Amino acid sequence: MDSGTGDSSISAHQCVRFSLADIQSATNNFDDVLIIGHGGFGKVYKGCFHTDETSLVVAVKRLDPMSNHGAREFRAEIEMLSKLRHRHLVSLIGFCDDNKEMILVYEYIPLGTLYEHLHLAYTPLSWVERVKIAIGAARGLDYLHTGTLHGVIHRDVKSSNILIDENWAARISDFGLSKIGPTNQSISYVDASVKGTFGYLDPEYFYTRRITRKTDVYAFGVVLFELLSGRLAVDERNADDQYSLVRWAQKSVKERKLGQMVDSNIKGTIFPKCLKRFAEIAARCVHSDPEERPTMTEVVASLQALLELQEKSNRSTESSGITGFTWKINNYFVPTTKPNSGMYTHFSLVT
Template identity: 60%
Template sequence: MFLPTSHAVESSSYSPPPCRQFTFSEIELATRGFDESLVIGRGGFGRVYRGTITCGLTLLDVAIKRLESTSNQGAVEFWAEVEMLSKLRHSHLVSLIGYCNEGKEMILVYEYMPNGTLEDRLHKRRAPLTWVRRLKICIGAARGLDYLHTRTGIMHGVIHRDVKSSNILLDDNWVAKISDFGLSKIVPTNQPSTYVSTLVKGTFGYLDPDYFQTGRLTRKSDVYAFGVVLFEVFCGKQAVDRSIDEEQWGLATWAQDSIEEGRLEQIVDSNLRGRIFPKCLKEFALLAERCLHGRPKQRPTMTEVVEGLESILVLQEKTDSTWVPTFLFPSNHKIGSTRLKSLDIYLYTVGGEDRIVQRFDFDTIVYATENFSEANKILSCTYESMYKGRLQNGQDITITQYSYASTYEECMNEASMLVKFEHENAIQLLGYCIHRRRMYLLYDFAPYATLDGLIFDAQCNLLNWNTRYKIILGVARVLVYLHNHAPIQIIHRDVEPSNILLDESFDPKLSGFGLATAINKTDGIHVDQICGTYGYMAPEYAIHGFLSAKADVFSFGVLVLEVVTGKRSIDVGGSVKRYVKRNWVEGTLSNIIDPRINVDLILMTKFMEVGLLCVQRNAAVRPTMEEVVDMLVGTASLTLRVSEMRARRSLQRTEAEDSDTGEVEEFISELCPR
């Protein structure tokens, strides 16, 4: 059964916020004065910043595109984009939230797309997209173009005129959205062959040769450009690729010539070889070729492209459950045991349609780590061994080692969790290697250090308060994602400094998912096995085996207190929780702030109070991670919560005169082993 091709329901059911006009001061506030650290892209129009705006009572993550004075685009493209996206609303078109036109400033504000552009995903050494995910992205983009061409619901259709992989954005669910309408042209919908005579504009590599030669722009010019995108997705090469022979830098010509020479299977992206059902491979290449036909009238419409892609997806999904990939277990690979062979199968297939988990040979691991050089070793309390390295293609990676059968289950669990989601503040699985009886996991990231390697080193002065705040906020945001927005709800179970990796800009990545648990119940589950790290486990989990998102909140609270004080959770004559609580009650917090940071006491008090709210004994009164983020960014007041916490603290101290059960529970939770 095909996916629906009617777009009326999609369009009418999609309700993005209405377009509004922003003041320049609002834009400055949203981007922290156009902070360079917030730049997420650059294009012909100018820089694109990630920002946060207030929409009623809601905070929205947005992408803010600012026109630069050196840009070859200007007011014409700016107003074309505003006018076009103000009228057109569809689930596969990026939503324009608003704009700013003040003085010489021309700024566009869009919904933020967490997964970036299709171009980045295909060409910038990111974890490779699976074949099924690529198909779904192509279908989404094709639906967006089909809507523009014929289904806008108005008298005219729209020719995009700059279809390319960098103008296909991906939201947090990998839904494709067409963007950048600055070059778009309006044409009548009831005359499919109608063309617009215009100056030739677009991007080399995607330009329709007929349009380039005649200046006649038709819907089929978009179809041609989309055909180039299809070959990008298929081959993993850029539209203009200088790694190809000089005479064939254009991907379109190279792909067509290669197919004509019978080399179809050789031009498939190496990450996909052996993973595509042969009939799907041929049908996809044939459809892409039809889009590139020299005669525009012979090219399919976008409606036909959507239908063709949907039929390929249905066929691939039908065969995925029974078809065996072609290169599992090469003949020269010796598995040390039956169990390792089972693990090999598991890791190779665990990604499903969500992620390609690549299989690396041991020589690649040796090369990347310079034969496991001590200089590349990263100290870690979580992993048996951890190394940073670099693949031959220049990609920086992290490698963790598992040598014992008792750790294989953690390895499998980590892999099964990481293939289900992706977040900028979480480590990303790239692949694995099995050599003799050792297993290795490879991650798409090379850390500069772990948080505990810096924060607890008294001689280290690299972490000023702004950096620490960035780390705290990054970890909080990934926990919000895991608890509320990931495809499955995930409880990390081991949030602590050695599991927070930092790059050279000190951006944090949460790692250590070997103990993570997926749950369907929002209120939590009971577990038989208690796993975690000394000093970070919530009392209800450590003592009673009750696991919920509030257990991660507790661990995060300990982390916040450590970051502010510079003290380990259990190195201050007890626990950091009781250490901070005592000074908070006595009004002596200034005595326990890490002397390496020089920040106003009021601000530090706020952060320590956030930490204390998170480590309250009663899970029910701890904030959620969403509430914690609101507190950290200043959109939620702490006053009421803190006063309630003080009242509970007074009551607990009164009850403690008759019983010290609470202190005993805290003490036990600190001593429960990993």
């Protein structure tokens, strides 16, 4: 492998240029047994680089030559992630462009995507876990928007692009559609073609082609409603008035029917004031007028305050000894340890 500096060691703070032979060795020549994710971009493999002293487990994203995600997205992701380092972002270790290949090598995130934990896992996330994941993802986005010189707009925020690490912390992934943002948050720029994922797309962006940081805020609001309800962003199985998660959630908030929005797996565990505040934060994020949406800095602060209120309520309840019938039932029937099964090891990206 060639780091471009003569140093062949793998560093978390440099973007390594790997040879195709390096990648083939790490993935046992792209062995299908090692596939941990796939989509329109191609396949992702679990790989391992061995040195004399240690070994490093990685996720290897190999772009299919027939994919719509071409050289532009490939270069964009390298450019973005080689400059961005934050504990709530997935780190890019390196890339390979030998022999017309387009391969990206990331740190391996062991517990899969938020999408999988919400929609495919047998053991559901608790309410507090969901709030903590929301805070982590919000911090990652806030760093993208404000922690760099010009700011970065992700453009494809969704639950399948939020990974869960070994500490159950959120990590934002997939920067192939990201753009360097305007220096002023109020300034927008026009994008000739709409990119993103249906269900998370900001209607304002869809109709005007104008993109700002508030485009990401909208998509994050969809994720918040997803966390609260356990529903898909778009679900064709539902009736027409519940087909879109955002429309159904907005209607529920407007009619003050917050109870019907709560995932059955966490009913009875949310302090009522926290439920109200969480729904309000999510509703503000998906406001039709981008100017009315909060910044990610404001979202982080609001969610952190909400978490503290929930944890204070939990401590008060536990110390009083009055735990409530619902709490007892939930803790009796729902296991608190989460199996580290194969379903948690998928590395899903843009499809």
